[in-house]
């Protein structure tokens with residue numbers, strides 16, 4: 707990165723937070739480039755002990771089955787983001803119950819390392835039957851673990867998440883914690899084990 711993404715000033719290298727980093731020298735800006743980060747969210751929607759899966763219509767991995775999910779926009783709250791992705795990809799309106807777990811990865815990409823956190827939520831369906839658009843998705847449905855074991859090309863992370871979601875008692879997931887309203891406000895949300 708050569709120019710400040712906030713103000714366009716040419717960046718210099720400065721020691722901050724334990725290492726040299728690109729930094730903006732402009733008075734009043736103080737931008738530091740800490741690296742490239744992204745966040746994803748996936749949803750395990752459970753109905754009658756079965757989980758919702760979609761079949762990818764696009765490459766990479768066209769034809770593979772996985773949880774509905776996708777990237778969380780930088781200006782988007784993560785709970786509505788995963789509910790949006792589940793609806794867009796599988797046609798099911800569902801509400802977040804809790805967090806099952808998350809994966810942190812440092813994946814290589816063009817232009818250097820890029821860190822990603824992929825948060826897996828458990829959701830309860832509200833309405834809608836699984837549907838696919840024939841383009842981005844070419845299949846959708848609820849499947850039991852036994853059925854999934856017989857299917858070809860189910861993403862490993864999805865199987866892990868579904869197994870965890872089916873095993874984890876509803877009262878033991880990380881739910882949305884609203885116990886201290888000084889710590890929650892628009893754009894801020896806390897998650898903690900349910901009481």
Ligand SMILES: [Zn+2]
Nearest residue numbers: 710713730735
């Ligand atoms: Zn700047």
